[in-house]
Amino acid sequence: MSLAAGYMKKGLGIHMMQNKETTMKGVFFLTGKDFANAGAASCELKTILEKMQIEQSAIRRAAIAAFEAEMNIIIYTPAGMMKYSITPDYVKVVFQDMGHGIEDIELAMTEGYSTAPDYIREMGFGSGMGLPNIKKNTDEMKISSAPGAGTTLEFIIKFKQERDNENIRDC
Amino acid sequence: MSLTLAEIKVILNANVLTSKFDANTVIGMAYSADLMSDVLSFSQTDSLLITGLVDKTVVRTAHVANIKAIVFARGKVPNKDTVALADEKNIPLMITNFSKYESCGRLYEKGLRNSYDAK
Numbered sequence: 001m002s003l004a005a006g007y008m009k010k011g012l013g014i015h016m017m018q019n020k021e022t023t024m025k026g027v028f029f030l031t032g033k034d035f036a037n038a039g040a041a042s043c044e045l046k047t048i049l050e051k052m053q054i055e056q057s058a059i060r061r062a063a064i065a066a067f068e069a070e071m072n073i074i075i076y077t078p079a080g081m082m083k084y085s086i087t088p089d090y091v092k093v094v095f096q097d098m099g100h101g102i103e104d105i106e107l108a109m110t111e112g113y114s115t116a117p118d119y120i121r122e123m124g125f126g127s128g129m130g131l132p133n134i135k136k137n138t139d140e141m142k143i144s145s146a147p148g149a150g151t152t153l154e155f156i157i158k159f160k161q162e163r164d165n166e167n168i169r170d171c
Numbered sequence: 172m173s174l175t176l177a178e179i180k181v182i183l184n185a186n187v188l189t190s191k192f193d194a195n196t197v198i199g200m201a202y203s204a205d206l207m208s209d210v211l212s213f214s215q216t217d218s219l220l221i222t223g224l225v226d227k228t229v230v231r232t233a234h235v236a237n238i239k240a241i242v243f244a245r246g247k248v249p250n251k252d253t254v255a256l257a258d259e260k261n262i263p264l265m266i267t268n269f270s271k272y273e274s275c276g277r278l279y280e281k282g283l284r285n286s287y288d289a290k
Contacts, residue, residue, distance in 0.1 A: 036252075039231030043260070046235055056216075056237075063235035064211050124207035124224050124232075133212045 011044045012037070024048065025085040030070060030097075032078040035123065041082050042066040045093070052086060054159055061137040062091050062157045068130040069095045069153055075120050076100075077150070090139075094154040102145040109135065172282030173199040176240055176263060179219065182277050183242060183267040188254050192263045198239055200286030203275050207232040214238065218286035221274050225249035227256050234260045244271040 003009060007016045015026035026048075028041035046063035066082065073080035077099030084093045102108045109131050116126020135141050138155035145151035177194035180187065202214040203221040207228060210220060216237040222229060225247050233241055240263040243249060248266065257264045267274055 036227065038228050039235070043231050043234050060216060060235070060237055067232070067235045068208070068211060123226065123228060124205055124210075124222075125228075127206045127208045129206075129208035129212050133208065136212070 012041055013044060015048070022052075022088045023086065024052065025083070027084075028082045030073045030080045030082060032074060032076075032080075032099075034074060038074045039067050039070060042070045045082075045084055048084075049086065049091065054086075054091070058091070058157050058159050062093070065134045065137040065141075065155055065157070066093050068134050069093070069155075071125050072130055072153075073097045073099070075116060075125060080150075088159075090156050090158045092154065092156045094152065096152050097150050099150050101147045101149050102143075102151055103147055105143055105145060172284070173197050174278070174281060174283050176265075178281070179240075179242070179278065179283075180265060182281055183265065183269055183274055185242060185265040185267040188249070188264040188266055189258050189262070191258050191261055196239060196263070198283065201275070201278055201283050202238075202286040203271055205271075210236055210238070213287055215286040219278075219283070221271055221278075223247060223271055225253060227253050229253070230256045230260060230262060230264075233262050238262065240265065242267055242274060244269060244274050 007014055013026045013028040017024045030041060042063055045066050046059060049059045049062060070082060073095060077097040080095060080097030082093060082095050084091060107113055111132045112128040114126050114128035120126035134155060139158045140156040143153045176196045198219045200215055201219040201221060204210050205223050210232050214236055217239050219240050220233055220238045221242045221244055223244050225243050230253055243266045246268045254264060
């Protein structure tokens with residue numbers, strides 16, 4: 001399958017760079033229960049942010065928040081996707097899934113609340129820290145969900161330092 | 172007080188699993204957990220992670236949380252994929268026969284302190 005002009009398939013995702021390499025967007029498709037690749041999309045996003053020479057603390061916050069959201073899709077849903085856009089000022093990541101949806105978002109945001117089965121906990125996840133940790137690491141976070149309708153989660157992390165666009169390495 | 176990876180290797184009588192291992196890497200803090208969500212929530216950047224989990228997700232967790240090196244406690248051996256991924260991400264892996272508790276105790280005794288960011 002060939003991609004539309006300007007888009008490239010690299011690693012697990014499909015990416016497009018615009019505006020003199022200061023703006024980039026892309027998408028990753030996530031498969032539920034694919035534990036062999038769990039977290040790989042977020043690792044790739046982190047590598048992209050590093051190559052775009054964004055400040056270290058923003059990269060770490062974005063990678064952690066993305067990782068938690070990615071794990072949620074892999075643990076709880078059949079499939080979903082993660083779309084990112086990086087601008088000179090911020091990174092925005094949107095997660096959409098085909099899961100059952102979250103009945104009570106407020107309850108799901110409570111530290112320690114989890115519906116994860118034991119085998120997930122044995123892998124070191126499902127301790128009820130995911131959504132609170134996304135909130136903690138992001139500047140803006142929105143979540144919308146309804147039973148049967150899946151969940152959409154998006155967050156924004158703003159960059160404090162001005163980026164040195166002269167030195168952006170090849171992504 | 173900080174320790175080098177070479178010193179940590181001696182203190183824990185550890186074996187190095189990855190081909191990438193810079194013995195002079197300085198580690199200033201350590202964090203221990205089997206809950207990867209805890210690592211993501213509370214560890215600080217550039218820490219050493221001491222854990223009992225050995226799958227690839229641990230390496231990816233370490234990558235996103237800027238963990239500098241991982242010690243697998245109680246002699247648990249990761250599979251080849253985990254080691255290969257760690258080499259790819261440039262995260263040295265070590266394995267020790269000491270338990271998590273004793274590993275932490277030995278490192279603490281030598282001055283390596285807790286990486287815990289409760290903010």
